[in-house]
Amino acid sequence: MDFELTDEQKDIIKAAREFAEGEFPDLAQECDRTEAFPRALWKKACELGFVGVFIEEAYGGPGLGFLEHCLINEEFWRVDPGIAASILSATFGSEMIQLFGSEDQKKRWLPSLVQGKAITGAAITEPDAGSDVSSISTRATLEGDDYVINGNKMFITNGSIANFLQVLCMTDPEASSRHSRFSVIRIETDRKGFEANKLKNKLGIRASDTAEISLNDVRVPKENLIGTPGRGFQQFMVFFDHTRVHICAQAVGLAQGAMEQAIQHVRERHQFGKPLASFQATQFKIAEMATRIEAGRTLYQKAAWLVDRGKVEPDLISMAKWFTGETAVRVADEALQLHGGYGFIGDYDIERFYRDSKIVEIYEGTKEIEKIIIARKLLGKY
Numbered sequence: 444m445d446f447e448l449t450d451e452q453k454d455i456i457k458a459a460r461e462f463a464e465g466e467f468p469d470l471a472q473e474c475d476r477t478e479a480f481p482r483a484l485w486k487k488a489c490e491l492g493f494v495g496v497f498i499e500e501a502y503g504g505p506g507l508g509f510l511e512h513c514l515i516n517e518e519f520w521r522v523d524p525g526i527a528a529s530i531l532s533a534t535f536g537s538e539m540i541q542l543f544g545s546e547d548q549k550k551r552w553l554p555s556l557v558q559g560k561a562i563t564g565a566a567i568t569e570p571d572a573g574s575d576v577s578s579i580s581t582r583a584t585l586e587g588d589d590y591v592i593n594g595n596k597m598f599i600t601n602g603s604i605a606n607f608l609q610v611l612c613m614t615d616p617e618a619s620s621r622h623s624r625f626s627v628i629r630i631e632t633d634r635k636g637f638e639a640n641k642l643k644n645k646l647g648i649r650a651s652d653t654a655e656i657s658l659n660d661v662r663v664p665k666e667n668l669i670g671t672p673g674r675g676f677q678q679f680m681v682f683f684d685h686t687r688v689h690i691c692a693q694a695v696g697l698a699q700g701a702m703e704q705a706i707q708h709v710r711e712r713h714q715f716g717k718p719l720a721s722f723q724a725t726q727f728k729i730a731e732m733a734t735r736i737e738a739g740r741t742l743y744q745k746a747a748w749l750v751d752r753g754k755v756e757p758d759l760i761s762m763a764k765w766f767t768g769e770t771a772v773r774v775a776d777e778a779l780q781l782h783g784g785y786g787f788i789g790d791y792d793i794e795r796f797y798r799d800s801k802i803v804e805i806y807e808g809t810k811e812i813e814k815i816i817i818a819r820k821l822l823g824k825y
């Protein structure tokens with residue numbers, strides 16, 4: 444067993460850390476306040492090769508793994524979760540093309556994402572269908588050579604800035620099995636009938652765009668279908684097995700950043716004539732944070748390493764997602780607590796990290812859904 448990252452992976456971490464530390468702090472508060480997507484910085488990150496590193500060389504990427512994408516996520520989220528989310532989620536949804544697209548689709552649709560010429564997303568959730576993915580109702584009907592699509596999608600990352608989205612649609616409502624009714628269809632956002640409404644006032648990751656989408660008779664060529672008709676639900680379950688590990692890395696990066704802020708504060712702040720760091724209660728908090736972070740990092744890196752070797756273990760990924768998500772929320776909470784009243788004031792980064800932390804327990808499967816997946820593996824389906 445070898446837990447050592449390769450020299451190349453260590454170099455990626457170093458470069459990602461330098462980029463984030465150099466570029467994010469000046470923009471972080473402003474992007475949080477204005478809820479603005481940092482477009483110029485996203486382009487720069489693309490130019491430097493941080494975006495879409497898991498995209499294969501044949502399709503314009505460097506052909507690294509999901510683990511490398513995780514390592515960049517961790518470093519970026521350590522410095523600012525909002526900016527990190529906005530930059531690295533620009534390829535969210537491309538995994539569907541890479542995993543299930545035809546050769547021609549991959550060649551046509553993937554390179555622009557790495558080159559900083561296009562942004563994408565994945566649209567599954569609807570106003571009345573979140574955790575229960577198979578209850579989505581967006582309908583795609585084949586008319587001649589086109590799909591005509593009607594429905595509403597909710598909480599879609601990059602919804603109002605994306606060039607195209609991979610959308611879960613119902614294509615065969617009469618299919619005998621509930622899970623065979625769906626297909627994945629790419630929708631370009633400049634199509635007639637496509638409307639995105641940016642959702643403002645999010646609790647956290649406010650630099651990341653989130654929108655509700657309405658699709659009114661949106662017409663796309665049938666060649667926009669990705670994968671197999673009727674297998675959209677299953678394709679998205681496989682997709683999540685790949686993308687969920689990224690959320691774990693986001694969570695670990697956020698927790699690491701929050702802990703480092705706490706360490707700096709408890710060393711500097713004196714009460715009762717001593718630094719806060721000298722109190723054993725403080726030391727215990729820091730020790731617990733560090734232990735949780737290390738456990739979470741080991742768990743997600745193992746899961747990502749297996750994904751890159753084609754040995755996807757959904758229950759292990761769910762364990763990592765639940766555990767790292769809870770770690771992020773707990774660590775951010777304790778780190779803010781160690782800042783006392785100063786933590787409650789927006790001038791300190793920890794206030795933003797505390798707000799940003801909650802999302803990792805919600806998107807791409809809530810912690811409850813992750814536990815259901817783990818329990819199902821152990822107990823069978825009830």
Ligand SMILES: Cc1cc2nc3c(=O)[nH]c(=O)nc-3n(C[C@H](O)[C@H](O)[C@H](O)COP(=O)(O)OP(=O)(O)OC[C@H]3O[C@@H](n4cnc5c(N)ncnc54)[C@H](O)[C@@H]3O)c2cc1C
Pocket residue numbers: 564565566567568572573574575597598599600601645653802805806807808809810811812
């Ligand atoms: C900022 C943000 C970005 C997002 N980005 C995207 C995106 O890009 N694409 C996309 O498709 N979606 C996206 N989402 C949606 C996200 O994936 C969903 O919010 C999430 O899956 C939960 O669905 P829901 O909000 O409908 O909650 P619900 O499914 O209504 O769940 C509400 C609560 O009930 C619990 N619950 C539900 N079912 C069960 C059960 N069987 N047993 C126990 N507890 C249960 C849940 O765990 C949760 O605590 C995003 C959401 C946010 C907030």
